[in-house]
């Protein structure tokens with residue numbers, strides 16, 4: 001019996017070959033179909049980890065593979081697994097647009113913008129670091145402080161910001177299919193009603209972030225406020241802070257609630273920036289010469305907070 005160890009590289013020439021191909025590759029094709037459908041649903045924010053979604057996935061995977069078996073011979077010669085990918089993506093293309101329209105009816109452009117940023121952030125450190133700016137308006141010096149970098153090392157953050165401004169941001173918005181008019185429409189929506197705008201940003205981020213957080217290279221889960229407190233006051237977990245905090249609104253809230261001990265500017269709140277941080281702002285915000293003193297002062301405050309937290313948890 002013919003067994004294909006690397007089915008995606010196998011060229012199938014005609015319907016007779018395809019009839020032979022399918023029985024021995026049915027389970028791997030079904031697995032492929034299922035994995036792709038799951039990813040598409042996740043990307044679109046239409047997925048939840050529960051039995052109902054798993055059942056739906058199973059049914060759809062079978063259904064689409066059966067339809068594909070009818071369709072594929074008309075597309076040969078070709079590589080069936082790759083043809084299957086195209087078939088499934090196309091199936092979701094049209095109906096999914098409508099789904100997005102419904103789920104993000106009030107602002108589909110915002111959804112595309114946020115999704116575009118996050119897609120880049122799981123691939124690029126520049127994008128990840130710049131989420132602190134896009135979500136909270138944090139300047140490079142504030143990001144360096146939060147990540148626990150010393151003054152000299154903060155230059156790395158300036159470089160992340162510079163590369164993002166020059167190339168990454170443009171790539172992200174282009175990939176998300178956003179025009180200059182779309183971006184200005186977002187700015188207008190922000191300006192005309194900031195609180196309603198940020199309410200929607202928060203809602204959309206809640207569903208998007210929980211998916212993208214699972215894409216972290218090592219998956220760093222949420223921590224309790226006491227664990228964050230320990231990490232900051234003991235000065236460890238720099239990678240943890242960098243990978244988790246930009247992708248988690250609630251842990252950023254915890255860090256803020258620690259009594260501003262670990263933030264250069266404690267007035268942190270959701271404040272979506274559409275355009276990248278400008279060079280002019282960089283110059284006016286040259287690295288703070290007193291950052292060492294500020295950090296020492298913050299650590300002193302942190303030890304007080306730690307005592308307070310210990311007392312409050314004992315009181316519970």
Ligand SMILES: [Zn+2]
Pocket residue numbers: 221222223244248249250251252
């Ligand atoms: Zn978290």
